[in-house]
Amino acid sequence: MSTAELHTLTGAYALHALEADERAEFERHLEVCPACAQEVAELAATTTRLGLAVAVTPPAELKARVLRRIATERQEPPKVTPESRGAGGGAGAARGRALSRFALAACLAAAAGFGGIAVWQHQEAQEAGERASASQQRAEALAAVLAAPDAKIRTGGLTDGATGTVVVSRAQDKAAFIASGMPKPPGGKVYQLWFNDDGTMRDAGLMDPSATSGSVLMAGSVGAASGMGITVEPAGGSPQPTSDPVALMNFPT
Incomplete structure (x- = not known):
């Protein structure tokens, strides 16, 4: 449509x-x-x-x-x-x-x-x-x-030819992720976003499992995170990653 x-x-x-x-x-x-x-x-x-x-x-x-x-x-x-x-x-x-x-x-x-x-x-x-x-x-x-006037952007390649862009505003303490061409997750699974706090992953929300492209505001504050990751998790998400990351990206500086 x-x-x-x-x-x-x-x-x-x-x-x-x-x-x-x-x-x-x-x-x-x-x-x-x-x-x-x-x-x-x-x-x-x-x-x-x-x-x-x-x-x-x-x-x-x-x-x-x-x-x-x-x-x-x-x-x-x-x-x-x-x-x-x-x-x-x-x-x-x-x-x-x-x-x-x-x-x-x-x-x-x-x-x-x-x-x-x-x-x-x-x-x-x-x-x-x-x-x-x-x-x-x-x-x-x-x-x-x-x-945001202080927004900084970084784009990188993901899996299967997909691309991802992360936008970070330190003034607002928020980050957004923009995906393009991501394959749909397996049935009963969902892509989960994470803030990377010096190697410790912190939940940043879920992506729409039916959308292969789109923008999502990452849940929570950026804080001291230096980057982000994406994993495939059971529907509803997980408190901690249960699979290897399909993508890791450092935040722009």
């Missing part, structure tokens, strides 16, 4: 109307597109306000009041033919009253269900807004590192 097409998906994303693969691709786009991230956040906030405008929380005594009415409200007697009157008439009337009470109870359950749906919609919209806000913050932090 082209970048131009991705720019048009903000509304569908805010309404959870994207397929899983489209959603994953659009969320990767959000990380590098502050404009789309801002638009999604605004749409999610609007959705939340609209949901709250029509959602009404029933009073706590509503259930008890309706149940009391069920027990005391006189119901219309069932219509029966003359042949059905007699010994069985009492049973038929009782069934009619029971069915009427059941119908009222069903209405009550439906009303409660609609209230639950409104709450769920509000929660979904709020969570979407939070995700969009987090994506926007990551995108802004990444852009700040790449555009």
Whole structure:
């Protein structure tokens, strides 16, 4: 999907109307597109306000009041033919009253269900807004590192002809990594980034396993790190490297 097409998906994303693969691709786009991230956040906030405008929380005594009415409200007697009157008439009337009470109870359950749906919609919209806000913050932090006046850059070759570029801003104490043409990791695996603190590796976050190219803000501060490494780890990452590094790069000085 082209970048131009991705720019048009903000509304569908805010309404959870994207397929899983489209959603994953659009969320990767959000990380590098502050404009789309801002638009999604605004749409999610609007959705939340609209949901709250029509959602009404029933009073706590509503259930008890309706149940009391069920027990005391006189119901219309069932219509029966003359042949059905007699010994069985009492049973038929009782069934009619029971069915009427059941119908009222069903209405009550439906009303409660609609209230639950409104709450769920509000929660979904709020969570979407939070995700969009987090994506926007990551995108802004990444852009700040790449555009930092003191940013220093180093590019090197990785595995299978891929290239990697690291950008370091000591003033911001942050680093970003830009990959190009990296092979996808094996199934159930992920590329994990590490800060190299004089030979000791410190977790710096995970790369998107479905993306072979892209930019990622390394998690945590640069500190005294002199370089970085990349390893292949189980999905979710590891507290310490469990494989030989596929790449090691020194930070520019």
